[in-house]
Amino acid sequence: MAIRTSLSHSAAVILQAVANGYRYGFDVMDVTxxxxxxxxxxxxxxxxxxxxxxxxxxEGLAQNEGRPPRRYYEVTPAGTDALAEALKRYRLIERLLPxxxxxxxxxxx
Amino acid sequence: MKQxxxxxxxxIAWISRFVPRRYRSDWKxxxxxxxxxxxxxxxxxxxxxxxxTRDLLKRSTGALWDALWLQPRRLEEDMFxxxxxxxxxxxxxxxxxxxxxxxxxxxxGASTAIFSIVNGILLxxxxxxxxxxxxxxxxxxxxxxxxxxxxxYPNYVDYRDQNQVFEQMAAFNDRAFNLTGSSDPERVLxxxxxxxxxxxLGVQPSIGRAFTVEEEExxxxxxxxxxxxxxxxxxxxxxxxxxxxLIMNGTGRTVIGVMPxxxxxxxxxxxxxxxxxxxxxxxxxxxxxxxxxIGLLRPGVSISQARADLGTIxxxxxxxxxxxxxxxxxxxxxxxxxxxxxxxxxxxxLAAVAFVLLIGCANIANLLLARAATREREIxxxxxxxxxxGRLIRQLLTESLLMSLIGGVLGIGVAIAGLKFLISxxxxxxxxxxxVTVDGRVLLFALAVSLSSGLxxxxxxxxxxxxxxxxxxxxxxxxxxxxxIRGSRIRGLLVISEIALSLVLLIGAGLMIKSFxxxxxxxxxxxxxxxxxxxxxxxxSKYREGPQxxxxxxxxxxxxxxxxxxxxxxxxxxxxxxxxxxxxxxSIEGRxxxxxxxxxxxxxxSVSPGYFQTMGISLLSGREFDGTxxxxxxxxxxxxxxxxxxxxxxxxxxxxxxxxxxxxxNSPWLTIVGVVGDMRRTGFELAERCETFLPISQNPAGSMTxxxxxxxxxxxxxxxxxxxxxxxxxxxxxxxxxxxxKMLADMTSQRRLNMLLMGIFxxxxxxxxxVGIYGVVSYGMTQRTHEIGVRMALGARKAQVLSLVLRQxxxxxxxxxxxxxxxxxxxTRLMVTLLYGVSPTDPFTFGSIPLLxxxxxxxxxxxxxxxxTNVDPMKALRYE
Numbered sequence: 001m002a003i004r005t006s007l008s009h010s011a012a013v014i015l016q017a018v019a020n021g022y023r024y025g026f027d028v029m030d031v032t033x034x035x036x037x038x039x040x041x042x043x044x045x046x047x048x049x050x051x052x053x054x055x056x057x058x059e060g061l062a063q064n065e066g067r068p069p070r071r072y073y074e075v076t077p078a079g080t081d082a083l084a085e086a087l088k089r090y091r092l093i094e095r096l097l098p099x100x101x102x103x104x105x106x107x108x109x
Numbered sequence: 110m111k112q113x114x115x116x117x118x119x120x121i122a123w124i125s126r127f128v129p130r131r132y133r134s135d136w137k138x139x140x141x142x143x144x145x146x147x148x149x150x151x152x153x154x155x156x157x158x159x160x161x162t163r164d165l166l167k168r169s170t171g172a173l174w175d176a177l178w179l180q181p182r183r184l185e186e187d188m189f190x191x192x193x194x195x196x197x198x199x200x201x202x203x204x205x206x207x208x209x210x211x212x213x214x215x216x217x218g219a220s221t222a223i224f225s226i227v228n229g230i231l232l233x234x235x236x237x238x239x240x241x242x243x244x245x246x247x248x249x250x251x252x253x254x255x256x257x258x259x260x261x262y263p264n265y266v267d268y269r270d271q272n273q274v275f276e277q278m279a280a281f282n283d284r285a286f287n288l289t290g291s292s293d294p295e296r297v298l299x300x301x302x303x304x305x306x307x308x309x310l311g312v313q314p315s316i317g318r319a320f321t322v323e324e325e326e327x328x329x330x331x332x333x334x335x336x337x338x339x340x341x342x343x344x345x346x347x348x349x350x351x352x353x354x355l356i357m358n359g360t361g362r363t364v365i366g367v368m369p370x371x372x373x374x375x376x377x378x379x380x381x382x383x384x385x386x387x388x389x390x391x392x393x394x395x396x397x398x399x400x401x402x403i404g405l406l407r408p409g410v411s412i413s414q415a416r417a418d419l420g421t422i423x424x425x426x427x428x429x430x431x432x433x434x435x436x437x438x439x440x441x442x443x444x445x446x447x448x449x450x451x452x453x454x455x456x457x458x459l460a461a462v463a464f465v466l467l468i469g470c471a472n473i474a475n476l477l478l479a480r481a482a483t484r485e486r487e488i489x490x491x492x493x494x495x496x497x498x499g500r501l502i503r504q505l506l507t508e509s510l511l512m513s514l515i516g517g518v519l520g521i522g523v524a525i526a527g528l529k530f531l532i533s534x535x536x537x538x539x540x541x542x543x544x545v546t547v548d549g550r551v552l553l554f555a556l557a558v559s560l561s562s563g564l565x566x567x568x569x570x571x572x573x574x575x576x577x578x579x580x581x582x583x584x585x586x587x588x589x590x591x592x593x594i595r596g597s598r599i600r601g602l603l604v605i606s607e608i609a610l611s612l613v614l615l616i617g618a619g620l621m622i623k624s625f626x627x628x629x630x631x632x633x634x635x636x637x638x639x640x641x642x643x644x645x646x647x648x649x650s651k652y653r654e655g656p657q658x659x660x661x662x663x664x665x666x667x668x669x670x671x672x673x674x675x676x677x678x679x680x681x682x683x684x685x686x687x688x689x690x691x692x693x694x695x696s697i698e699g700r701x702x703x704x705x706x707x708x709x710x711x712x713x714x715s716v717s718p719g720y721f722q723t724m725g726i727s728l729l730s731g732r733e734f735d736g737t738x739x740x741x742x743x744x745x746x747x748x749x750x751x752x753x754x755x756x757x758x759x760x761x762x763x764x765x766x767x768x769x770x771x772x773x774x775n776s777p778w779l780t781i782v783g784v785v786g787d788m789r790r791t792g793f794e795l796a797e798r799c800e801t802f803l804p805i806s807q808n809p810a811g812s813m814t815x816x817x818x819x820x821x822x823x824x825x826x827x828x829x830x831x832x833x834x835x836x837x838x839x840x841x842x843x844x845x846x847x848x849x850x851k852m853l854a855d856m857t858s859q860r861r862l863n864m865l866l867m868g869i870f871x872x873x874x875x876x877x878x879x880v881g882i883y884g885v886v887s888y889g890m891t892q893r894t895h896e897i898g899v900r901m902a903l904g905a906r907k908a909q910v911l912s913l914v915l916r917q918x919x920x921x922x923x924x925x926x927x928x929x930x931x932x933x934x935x936x937t938r939l940m941v942t943l944l945y946g947v948s949p950t951d952p953f954t955f956g957s958i959p960l961l962x963x964x965x966x967x968x969x970x971x972x973x974x975x976x977x978t979n980v981d982p983m984k985a986l987r988y989e
Contacts, residue, residue: 026143026168036171041178067145068138 009093010034011042012086015075016093018052019083023072031097043073051079116162117144117169124169127176129183136179140172187500191507198508205480206512209473212877213516213562216466218523219870221547221555223462225528227455228554229545230448236371237443238311239405244415245446246278246402249423249437253692253710254798256439259398262387264426268402268438271422274415275404279306282400285812286357286381287648287842288343296646296842297339299381300374306382309405310374314366316340317351320384330386333357334366336373339380357381358648375401377543395430403443415440432771434706447540453942454863460936461617461870464610466562468877471603471610474566475881477509478600479888481574488574501575509567510560517559521547524555534865536858569599600885601921607881608925609932611874612962616933617940618871619954620947621864627946628857634788634797636725639676640816640849641823642684645834645841647811655809656740661837662805662813663736666717668833674820675830679720680805680813684852686712686790695801697756698766698778711752712790712798713769715805715813721747721785723818729753731763731783738804745804746779752799753784779803792856793945816849824848863943878962879969886918887973897977898985907978914978918970919963926959 007015010032017028029039046052052073062069075083087093118141125137144165151161199206234240246268250258260268262280269278281302288295307319314334324330333355335343344350344364354361362383373379391397406415416438423438441449481488488501525547535542645665652658662680669678682691690712696702718736721728729750738745746767753762766778779801787797805813815834819826827846834843847855854861890897897910937949947954977985 024143024146025139026147029168036168037174038171040171040175044175044178062142065146065149067149068142070142070146071135071139 007082007086008042009090010038011046012083012090013093013097014039014042015046015051015079015083015086016097018073019075019080020097023074024070025073028073046079047073049078050076051082052076115148117165120166120169121172124172124176128179129186131186132179132182136176140169140175144169187503188507191504192511194504195508195511199512202480205476209476209512210516210519212469212473213513213559214519214523215873216469217513217517217520217555217558217562218527220459220462220466220558221520221524221551222527222531223455223459223866224554225524225547225551226531226545227459228548228550230539230541231452231455232550233541233544235444235447240444241442242406242408243309243443244275244404244406244412245441245443246404246419247439247441248398249439250398250710251435251437251706252694252708253690257441258436260400260402261395261397262392262400263395264433265400265402267426268419268422271425272404272415272418274406274410274418276407277305277309278402278404279303279309280385280400280402281306281375282385283375283379284383285646287359287646287840288355288357289359289840290356294840294842296844297380298376298378299383300379301383301385303385306374306403309403310372312368312372312374315369316348317364317366319366320382324384325386327386327388330384331360331362332365332384333362334368334382335364336368336380337370340367357383359651377540396432404440412440412442432705434704435708451540451859453940454859457617457940457943458863458866458870461614461867464614465870465873465877466558467565468607468610468874468881470562470566471607472877472881472884473512474569475600475603475884475888477566477570478573478603479884481570482892485574498575502571505571505575506564506567509571510563513559513563513566516562517555520559521552521555524551531866534862536855536862538855539859569603573599597889600889604881604885604921605925605928607878608922608962608966609929611871611878612926612929612959613933613936614867614871614874615958615962616929616954617937618864618867619958620937620940620944620949620951621860621867623947623951623954624943624945625857625860625864628793628860631789631793633793633853634726634786637849637853639819639821639823640724641819641826641830641846642814642816642849642852643827643830643846644812644814644844646844647838647841651838652811656806658811659806659809662717664837665815665834666719668836669815669817669830670719672826672829672833674826676818676820677719677723678815678817679723680717680815681720681802682714682716682810682813684724684790684814684816685792685856690714693769694771695767695769696772696774698768698772702772709799711801713808714800714802715808715810716747716802717805717813720816723816724788725818726788727786729784729786730761731781733783734804734806736806738806740807742807744777744779744807745782747783747785747802748781749785749797749800749802750787751797752801755799822848860943860945875962875965879965882918882922882966882969883973886914886970887976890914890973890977894977894980894985898980898982901978901982902986910978911974914974915967915970918966918974922963922966922970926962929962930955930959 013032014028014034017031020031022028022031025036025039025043028034028043029036032039043052043054047054053076054071054073056069056071059069121137121140121144125133125140128136147168148161148165151164235243237243245257246260247257248260248264249256259282260280265278265280269275269280272278279302281300283298283300286297286299288297303325304320304322307313313319315337317334319334320330320332324332335350335355340346340350343355344353347353350364350367353364355364368382385400391399404415406412419438419440423436426433427436491501492498528545528547532542532545645662647658647661652661666678666680669675691714692710692712694708694710716734718734721733731747734745734747748762756762757765762781762784765781767781768774768778769776785802787800789797790800791798815830817823817826817830831843831846834841900910901907933955934950941949
């Protein structure tokens with residue numbers, strides 16, 4: 001797909017962030033420093049291109065917190081390939097993004 | 110949990126309205142969940158409330174970009190929804206859809222078929238490089254009354270050397286050759302030309318070479334370039350053809366080149382090209398008009414500039430040579446030359462078929478309007494639920510466009526079939542018929558026509574029904590407002606335009622039919638029944654001397670007359686005059702010389718004894734030739750009635766003498782021995798003109814047309830007649846064997862086809878208009894059943910109600926006729942060249958055809974009106 005070769009720098013950064021385990025839109029924003037107006041359209045584009053996949057978190061989890069379930073994103077195999085390809089061009093990305101710490105949102109009860 | 114200000118959530122709720130509906134709830138949930146999650150985390154971290162709110166607000170503004178990014182999907186989504194919905198609506202009313210699709214397919218198909226012809230014949234460029242710069246240069250011959258006459262070689266040279274407008278000029282003329290050497294002799298059309306012709310046309314042989322200027326010399330000119338077709342036919346496609354001999358008119362010529370397929374000039378049957386090699390006499394004879402001229406305009410030079418420049422040269426020639434007075438020059442673009450004659454007919458037919466399509470669209474619009482009334486409640490509900498007007502219009506237009514595009518696809522099928530039919534019935538001499546195909550431009554046309562028809566018939570109903578009267582429509586049992594003032598006004602307008610358009614078409618067709626009828630009634634001046642004609646062209650050294658040719662025809666005619674079933678036989682150089690007849694000026698004995706500019710040219714023909722009798726041309730005075738006119742006896746001539754009346758008015762021309770050329774020319778004096786009736790020799794449409802006939806024995810010609818009158822159908826005689834010709838000389842080819850009936854039919858075939866097509870279009874228009882009126886009145890009646898019931902219950906009589914309804918229908922019809930009459934008066938003027946003997950404002954046609962339409966409109970509205978007034982008032986009152 002065309003998007004694989006034309007993955008922009010910010011798209012690659014976002015994809016790497018998702019791959020590193022920052023799976024929610026706002027977490028991606030936190031870790032990449034990109035504004036929401038860039039992150040969400042990029043995620044939607046990549047979802048359309050089949051590079052990421054989205055799912056809703058469990059109902060119960062959300063109910064505990066008195067809010068609707070959040071949507072999280074995962075990198076698909078095609079996305080992994082595209083990322084590997086993009087990293088050849090943008091070598092610094094891997095070093096820029098931290099490997100995730102234990103997730104805050106999962107630990108709170 | 111403490112209740113917080115949540116402006117970010119309001120913002121998301123507001124932005125979500127821009128998100129396509131399909132994604133909206135997921136989208137909203139995703140943003141809300143993130144924001145709420147972040148909010149609770151910020152609360153846990155006990156950040157100052159104001160700062161948190163600002164942070165959340167900032168994040169939520171990004172949602173606007175997110176929503177904007179999803180916008181294209183909204184269109185996609187709506188479009189698919191509209192299409193799905195549209196398809197469902199079309200399937201829901203299969204009857205309506207079927208009728209509309211058939212009407213569209215026929216309308217679009219017919220338009221596309223006619224457009225294919227226009228495209229192939231008028232729009233496609235000619236198959237020559239620089240085809241838009243090639244110009245035929247004719248002599249404008251006022252003396253003979255034709256504006257496309259030939260030039261003499263010296264005049265051509267003057268134009269060629271003195272003009273400022275052409276890159277190159279060439280001279281040529283058609284020439285037929287008898288090819289001999291193989292089994293049966295074959296007559297092949299070709300031409301002789303100067304070498305420059307190939308450069309002007311931009312064509313080169315695919316094998317070998319074209320001839321050169323050096324070969325334009327008698328003796329050096331025995332070379333020939335042949336067509337691809339002749340190469341295949343005569344030489345079996347032999348690649349070693351270059352250098353072989355071809356026996357043409359008894360003389361051997363060396364083949365030097367083979368043209369690529371498709372190159373045929375000047376006519377589509379031309380197959381041979383030989384150099385124009387004139388002897389010194391021909392090169393210097395300024396009075397011998399025997400050549401056509403063609404030129405390639407310099408880039409940027411217009412045809413009117415060329416006309417002006419060549420006109421100066423013509424003026425100079427007239428001053429220089431007094432006998433050239435009255436001969437001008439007339440340049441015509443080659444494309445106009447080829448298609449100019451057929452252009453008006455094609456454009457009129459294209460307009461006619463477009464009118465039929467328009468009427469069809471008006472009908473469909475009417476059906477849609479009627480149907481819109483039944484859909485009023487559906488639309489009202491959608492409006493009440495918040496559908497905006499633009500959205501509804503788009504939805505309704507999508508339905509129309511979907512329908513028109515399906516109609517267009519079916520229409521292309523109709524066009525392909527129709528085109529096959531049209532080509533098969535077109536006269537074979539129609540120029541460029543082989544160029545007519547369904548190409549990209551035709552398909553584009555079909556698409557454009559489909560889309561615009563869809564818009565045309567969909568727009569009015571869509572605008573109308575997207576603005577429902579909610580109050581009325583939503584009421585339980587509401588009768589709907591379809592019959593309201595606005596709806597009926599649109600319907601009235603549609604019917605008015607239908608009637609107006611059909612009136613224009615019917616008047617056009619009426620004028621053409623009347624023209625054709627007039628032509629059929631033209632007195633031909635001869636009796637065409639049971640006549641067989643065929644052409645013989647003598648060639649070869651045997652007939653170089655005139656008397657041998659004369660003897661040949663005398664023998665042949667004697668043998669033919671002896672055949673059983675033959676009443677009589679004769680021969681003439683040309684039964685019908687070609688565009689450029691053999692002609693000359695003349696001087697009458699004992700009269701003062703006429704100034705050159707006032708002299709006229711008369712055609713000169715050779716005829717055999719018995720020719721006039723065979724043709725059934727009346728002998729008004731004197732005698733026919735009887736075969737006793739010898740080379741050495743006094744020269745005699747027969748003239749026609751027009752000539753007798755023009756030059757010897759109130760006198761007996763018998764015994765009077767004239768000669769061709771000036772009184773001091775060395776041609777012999779001719780004594781008039783007979784006057785024959787006029788015959789339409791230039792076709793049906795041109796007036797008779799002065800003509801002269803010489804006996805074949807005193808003025809032998811190599812190429813003659815034999816006419817044979819049979820006792821019964823003459824076609825079976827053809828083989829026997831041919832046998833008799835070949836019995837005298839087997840090397841002479843015979844061609845164009847036809848009955849006179851066929852010859853006459855061929856002469857009017859283009860006209861007949863135009864009339865037929867126009868008739869079909871006008872007939873369809875009438876039918877469509879009738880259906881339209883019927884539909885509107887009948888629909889109006891159903892809507893007014895209740896009202897009529899009330900009227901009748903209150904004591905109105907049937908006749909009163911009927912006349913009320915009919916009066917309303919007739920008002921609409923008369924308005925349509927008024928508009929149509931004005932439009933016809935303006936438009937039929939464009940048909941002048943297609944008419945014969947009928948004025949474009951012919952009072953009979955303009956008077957009778959509206960009456961016909963009124964009658965049709967009356968019947969079409971009477972039938973549905975009658976049905977309703979027959980209904981029991983009680984039933985009508987209960988009718989919902």
